[in-house]
Amino acid sequence: SQKGSDVLTDSRPISWSQIGGLQEIKESLQQIIEWPIKFRDRFRNFGVKPPGGILLYGPPGCAKTLLVRAAATSANVTFLSLSAAQLYSPFVGDSEKKLSEVFHQARAGAPTILFIDEIDAIVGSRDAGSKQSAHERVLSTLLNELDGIGMKREQIQRSEESNSLERSVILVAATNRPNKVDKALLRPGRFDRLLYVPPPDYEARKSILEIHTKKMNCENVNIEFLAGMTELCTGADLENLCLEAALMCLTKEGSDADKVTLEYFEKALENARRSLTPKDIEFYK
Numbered sequence: 001s002q003k004g005s006d007v008l009t010d011s012r013p014i015s016w017s018q019i020g021g022l023q024e025i026k027e028s029l030q031q032i033i034e035w036p037i038k039f040r041d042r043f044r045n046f047g048v049k050p051p052g053g054i055l056l057y058g059p060p061g062c063a064k065t066l067l068v069r070a071a072a073t074s075a076n077v078t079f080l081s082l083s084a085a086q087l088y089s090p091f092v093g094d095s096e097k098k099l100s101e102v103f104h105q106a107r108a109g110a111p112t113i114l115f116i117d118e119i120d121a122i123v124g125s126r127d128a129g130s131k132q133s134a135h136e137r138v139l140s141t142l143l144n145e146l147d148g149i150g151m152k153r154e155q156i157q158r159s160e161e162s163n164s165l166e167r168s169v170i171l172v173a174a175t176n177r178p179n180k181v182d183k184a185l186l187r188p189g190r191f192d193r194l195l196y197v198p199p200p201d202y203e204a205r206k207s208i209l210e211i212h213t214k215k216m217n218c219e220n221v222n223i224e225f226l227a228g229m230t231e232l233c234t235g236a237d238l239e240n241l242c243l244e245a246a247l248m249c250l251t252k253e254g255s256d257a258d259k260v261t262l263e264y265f266e267k268a269l270e271n272a273r274r275s276l277t278p279k280d281i282e283f284y285k
């Protein structure tokens with residue numbers, strides 16, 4: 001469409017309880033995102049500055065997108081989610097124009113959480129003397145929009161209008177490669193709050209498996225055992241494991257079983273995807 005919706009991704013509502021583990025991050029996001037919206041009058045009275053942009057970083061498939069969707073659901077604001085990498089698709093056309101359109105949409109629907117996934121795709125070109133590339137134009141568009149939103153917030157802080165903070169746009173970005181994010185995006189007032197979203201530990205894997213098996217017709221599934229066997233799995237891998245177990249059950253020859261039992265999970269474990277390496281876990285720390 002003309003409205004930038006071809007770069008927008010999944011933004012369905014979800015609740016905090018559908019995300020396993022990550023208790024600390026959930027609380028941080030509630031404080032940074034929800035409170036300024038919910039308690040905007042008190043924030044203004046106290047002269048507390050609303051947050052700048054937030055950058056979530058950590059390995060892929062570990063709930064960065066889910067967390068932002070849950071924050072938007074719980075704060076009851078508009079949620080727009082865009083993949084920065086998708087902006088450069090030849091089908092999208094003028095990347096920077098699309099980006100501006102998305103910001104326009106965000107302001108029109110405010111209060112809005114605008115989520116930019118794969119923000120590392122937006123970088124300035126480093127080769128001097130070359131013509132301005134699409135990447136550079138997108139970066140400068142984004143910087144302008146970011147600084148614009150920052151300035152508006154300062155004005156809102158000073159103004160007496162009671163519903164003015166309601167009109168704000170909160171920016172959250174995510175990356176799997178924090179060291180590749182253009183430094184210009186990380187300056188104060190831009191994406192200046194960094195939050196690490198870690199891969200799931202044993203307890204988190206247990207709750208993720210509980211969340212996903214609850215949706216299935218399971219019997220005698222030993223969650224502790226599975227959590228112990230899935231050390232290098234991301235949340236997405238665990239979801240996939242549950243799906244594989246269900247498929248095994250469906251396709252088993254001569255079976256009309258209607259319950260997914262531990263035996264199918266054990267089979268699925270044999271070829272389970274384990275996206276993390278021990279090195280990954282070190283790298284993101």
Ligand code: ATP
Pocket residue numbers: 018019020021022059060061062063064065066067117174175176208211234235236237239
């Ligand atoms: P990417 O960097 O690839 O965009 P991400 O960190 O944003 O990954 P999500 O898209 O939020 O990851 O997660 C992918 C899928 O994995 C989710 O749709 C969800 O089903 C499952 N998942 C990941 N982490 C969790 C979790 N903590 N609890 C429940 N489900 C999870």
